[in-house]
Amino acid sequence: MNNSADTQKQKKLRDRAEANLAYQNQPDRQPVGNDPRQLLHDLHVHQAELEMQNEELRRAQAELEDSRMLYRDLYDLAPIGYCTLDDEGLIVQANLTAATLLGVAREALVKQPIRRFIAKEEQDTFHFYNQQLISTEGLHTCDLRMVKSCGSTFWVRLSSVCEASPGNKPVYRLTFGDITESKNLEEALRDQKSFFHLIAENLSDFIAVLDTEGSRLYNSPSYEQFFGNVSDLQGTNSFAEIHPDDRERVKQVFMETVRSGQGRQIYYRFVLADGSIRDMESRGSVIKDRDGQVVRVVVVSHDITERNRLLEKLHQMAFHDPLTQLPNRRLFGDRLSQAMAASTRSSCYGALMFLDLDSFKPLNDAYGHDVGDLLLIQVAERLKGCVREIDTVARFGGDEFVVMLGQLDMDEAESISQAGSIAEKLRVALAEPYILNIAHAGEVESVVSYRCTASIGVALFNHQETSQGAILKRADAAMYQAKHGGCNQVRFCRAQAA
Structure with a gap:
């Protein structure tokens, strides 16, 4: 029953009680208690009313307990930390997850400044984040490192909103979750990417990443000796410069690599813009998506022109x-x-x-x-x-x-x-x-x-x-x-x- 209905019910009961009292105080009104049977009946009715009210009260208490348990499940046991901060940045309220992530008892978090749990090297980031939160409405998010009571740090994704309290002072609702694992994966991917570029950009071999149609997505800097600026190659057809007599054979090998996922070694001739011909040796390997479908082909090539010339010279000398x-x-x-x-x-x-x-x-x-x-x-x-x-x-x-x-x-x-x-x-x-x-x-x-x-x-x-x-x-x-x-x-x- 909502507050409005309760208020109306109480008013009706009061009006009814006042009317009964006025009726009983009339001069010609006979005392109610003159009839014992009527009095006993009224007592039974009143007792039934009290029992109904008690039952309604117990039901309301049960609903209140259910709401409290639901609040505990949604707030205290949520997989992310919740904190409420006052206008000075002190923690007013925190859930169990927040206390667990920070390694502090929940009771000990109250009245603690949230800055205490921001890693030293992230203080400037957090200050800028706070300024944005104060000056701009809406949800604000940033990634930074927090520090536990034991001194170890972990990455979190911090999300906050600013609300007005009953005293017209700002209150900050803050959530944070541990994203250390994903950050470590990002770092590992960055390291791998940097390592790949370091290798690709310093090897004399030729590394190309192609889509499944043979269009160029990436070419290592070593291709500059053939084409000049490698950035101009992106999106171009990788078969265009292959000698016409070798082109169809190379295409067939490429499409077989895409179909089977297995690369093979192939030899062919490359025709440069000045008409010169280079002998090339290439091997392809594939990159697959989560469903196991080939989405990229990585081709590592070697210029074997000089090697072939030397082999021909050795053959000439031998025979x-x-x-x-x-x-x-x-x-x-x-x-x-x-x-x-x-x-x-x-x-x-x-x-x-x-x-x-x-x-x-x-x-x-x-x-x-x-x-x-x-x-x-x-x-x-x-x-x-x-x-x-x-x-x-x-x-x-x-x-x-x-x-x-x-x-x-x-x-x-x-x-x-x-x-x-x-x-x-x-x-x-x-x-x-x-x-x-x-x-x-x-x-x-x-x-x-x-x-x-x-x-x-x-x-x-x-x-x-x-x-x-x-x-x-x-x-x-x-x-x-x-x-x-x-x-x-x-x-x-x-x-x-x-």
Whole structure:
């Protein structure tokens, strides 16, 4: 029952009592107590009324106790601290959570200044917060560190409002909750982000963060050597600068990484604005959201142009003659193995030519090895100019060269004819004069014209050949026949009989 209803009920009871009293005081009114039965009835009615009033009072007390317990649950046992402050910043009231967070008995908090529980390094922040709270209406929030009675600090999110009290003095309602764990996580994330940027911005490798369509979201500063200002790259297509011949393959690998969540290593070429080409090696990894969906792809790349150049140089050194750049014995052996395997598959003949220069030693004796090297370089060029692209010219050492002809014909006679034509072409080309420019220290360069022929031995081989050594031995023997026959000649040794 609300206050207004209680007031009206009390007024009605008072009016009724006054009316009864006036009635009983009338001169001709008979005393009520003359009838014992009526008096007993009235007493019973009055007793019933009292019992009803008592029951209503007990119900009101129970409701009051329920309200008190609800207040205790909502206020005292709330998961955040509640405090009421007076206009001087003294704690007037606090709940159990506030006392627990501050490590002080609730009774001991009363009349304590709230500043006592603000960490020393946060006093300026709290002062500014108070000024805002006083001068501006509404809810104010800030994060700062509070200090417990034991001296340890913890992060809280402080929220306050200013209200007017009955005495027209301001009263401050304040709440705070422990956010230390979330602050620690934020700090850890900041540290990780700073660590990532420190690594990304100081590595020579290229780090890119892409969305699932391949658009650039971040590029490490190392990309400046390719594009200049990396901030201009944000939002651009990461596939645009990939060599056209490699682009679709790289796209397919990227989309497979997004689909499967598994990155793989890939090699491709990068075309820069000036048209230069860089060889790149990349590997992607993915970033997933809470639902396990791929949302980002991190690509770490290396510029392997110089590495490839060095590898090519090592390969060249390992498999090519350093003077003439022709294949050496090792590479020639591999090419001959391939030619023998091809002959087995096709039943076509191949031919191996062994060439030895006829008058190379006199040149070396007369002018020195440097001039001899000039002649060998020209010999190599002439040999390469007389054969097909599928054929191989190699230097075996000194003034010895070999030429391998592959895939001639299935007929032996026709193969001999083809090989003979090429051998004769080689003999004629090598017999032409060599013009050698000889440089002397401190003197004018001189020119020497020199003739140097070659003796050529040719050995045919087919699928019945058993070894490289056997083919070389027959070609070498044919070459010596040419030497003994007067030099500048071609001699043949047929394929080994079945």
